[in-house]
Amino acid sequence: MYESVFIVESRPVNEQAVRREMERRRLVDAVVIYRVSSDEFFAVAYSSYELTEFGPIRIEFYARSNRERITPDEVTARLSGDERPDQVFYLLSQNSQVSFASLGRELSSYRKIVNRLHTDAAIQFLVSIRDMMALKYYMPSSSEINSPSFNRRLLRKLVQSPEEIQIYLRGHQILTDLEAAAITSSKPRLQVRFTARNGYRSDVDFQFGTVEDLGARAAVLIGKNGIGKTYFLRQIATLMLGPSHDLLSYYDDAPFRASRLLCFFTGPRASRAFPRQTSQRRLHGYKIFNLQSDTRTASISVINAIVDLITSDQFIAGQKRFEIFRNSIKSARKEQPLYVWHEKFGPIDLMLLEIHEREANVIVEYCDNQGYRYKHSIQDFAFSLDSARGIFSSEAGDLSSGEEAYIRFCVFSSLYIENGSAVLMDEPEVYLHPQYIDALMGALHRLLEMTGSVAFISTHSAYIVRCAEEQLVYLMRASLHSHPSGSDVEFTKPRMRTYGADVGMISLFVFGEDEMVTTEDRARAYARRISGGDSADQVVRALETITSSDLISRIVNSYAPHP
Structure with missing residues (x-):
């Protein structure tokens, strides 16, 4: 099946012309490859009753005799000697001068081809177009896989983005219907080297739980202003965008490598937490979104993104992207x-x-x-x-800043997330009411669990901390003692269970006991001014009708002798 593979120069491919060529050659099925850009192709599987398109894909052509690289522009010239002069369809057969290897650029393309052709036919189709992932698992003796030096050369050309790494390493899970099981059992780990302000470095380990655990896929970074949270978030992003490990020496317990990197900030200016978004990085799955309405021409229109959601035929965990978006909206807005x-x-x-x-x-x-x-x-x-x-909601411009921020997150995250993504968020609580903070974290957790992804969040909000398990809450603070690495910043964990905890308790035991020092000093000064004294009894009498009992207790307790 799919033994005849043709390459054509025309675009789009005329289906009637393909059918006539198949009839002329007495073919029951065929694959036609056509070029859409300098480094992108599509492959179309034709059978007697339907056609299925697969792509975009990368293709590396080479001479069959000596494996010398051939540019796409040279391919038809090399093949034209094998065909009649007016030939439109150039056959890539076992006897052709030209051979090739390929790899799809998006995981969703593999899901689509399996859904349309079913598993066995999809595997045969992928093998016919010399897909490196399919060859690795179903034809390991092929020269593209069996020859280490040749394999390495092909992979360097075909595997250029984080998502393509995931395709080559784990794409077979889609073909064997094991993708969901792999997501369920995964427990990603990652080590990030943090460089402190004094130049010293320390390694920070992130060990995430499974998608079935409660709040175990989102790491939360907290600490005072200026401690380095934003800078650390940038270091995580830089690590994700860095060069990949050697695909030939990959092992199952390798550190987490994101297929896509989605970054969110809120504000009029681009966040310093994220590296520059170049056109090449965008093509490789790196995207930055502003949760505040963004009028810059470079920004992605919400309406355009919603249209893309509606038209998308991609499924994530068995749901279309538009349905994922609507479910996230309903979780916060109910039937509005x-x-x-x-x-x-x-x-x-x-x-x-x-x-x-x-x-x-x-x-x-x-x-x-x-x-x-x-x-x-x-x-x-x-x-x-x-x-x-x-x-x-009812008339143009009536959404609050918080509602709009939440909706923008739902739109862009639902449209662009993929299995194995990393989501980075720099202070997402800006503009959000506590109800919407909880809804945003709920929507985020659902996406992480559906896709086996992870998140890193920099925040000052106790409402976000209460949506994460304590082993993934990292308190950054100035070192109280000499750190072994020499760093002036240390990372500690909370002394309490944070998931679902009272925000007041989180403020006290996680953010620190001095979070109300200014308010306490103002109350103490007021009591002295009103009562003319500073004793505990005078403070109580001056404040008991206007401040909380908690604040009075804090001030009174400060008078107690310390052992």
Whole structure:
């Protein structure tokens, strides 16, 4: 099956021409590869009754005789001698001068091909296009895998992004239906070298739990302003973006390596926590999002992202990305509507949108405020949305800053997360009411559990700390004693169970007992001014009608003699 593989120069590929060529050659099935950019291709599997597209993929061509590299521009010239002069389809057979190896660029492409062709046919298709992951597990004796030097050369060309690393190492889990089981059993670990302000370094170990544990996939960094939380977050991001380990010496218990890196901040300026987002890094799965409404031309429009969610045919843990987004919205907003503005029909509630796939077309069914229902293609629907009005609850611009921040997180995280991602968040509590902080952490945990991903969060909020297990809460503070590494910053763990704890107790035992020192000093000065004295009894009388009993107890206890 899929023994005949052709490469064509034309784009898009004419299906009728392919069928005629198959009939001429008396083929039941075939694979046609076409080029879409300088380093990207698509492969289409044709059978007697359907076609299935796979891509984007990278392809490395080489001469069969001496394994010399051949550029894509040279391929058809090399093959033209084997075919008639007017040939459009160039056959890549066992006898051709040219051979090749390939690798898909997105995990979702492999899920799609398995879903469309089913496992056995998908494996045969991938082997036919010399997919390196499929060859590794199903044809290990092939020259692309069996020759170490040749294998290394191919991998250097084909594996260039973190997601492609995950495809080569773990893509077979998709083909064997073991992806969900692998996510359930994984317990990622990571060691990050922190460089303190005095230049000394110390290693910080992160050991995450399984996705079935409670709050064990998100590490929380806390500490006073200036201690280095933002800088440490940047070091984690830099590590994730760094060069990969040698794929030939990979072992099962290797440190965590993210397939994608999604970073979130809130504010008018880009966060210093994250390295610069270059075009190359974006292509490799590195994305930075502002949870505050961002009007810069380089920012990704929320409306465009929502359209991408609606049109996406990708599944994560058995759910389409748009459904993951809607479930996250419902967890915080319940049955409240969330509108976009249609230029002809006015407000359209995204929560009531229905999406139908009809062969190659996607149909959107929706209703206006009068209850009239409409059906249009996704292209017509998307073209009619007014991106300037954004998203709203009842009228344009009525969402609070906190509501908008939460919705933006749900949109971008649902659209871009992939299995094995790393999510970095720099003080996400900005603008958020405690209810929305809890909802945001709930949405984050669900995504991490669905995808086997991990998160690193820098925060000053006790409401975020109470959504993480204490073994993943890292308190950064100035070293009280000489640290073995010489660092002036040390990392400690809380002395209490943090998940679901009272925020007051977290403030006292996690953030430290001096978090109210200014308020306490002001109350003490007020008591002296009112009572004319500073004794415990005078403080009580002056403050008992205007301050909390907790604050009075703190001040009174400070008078008690210390052993």
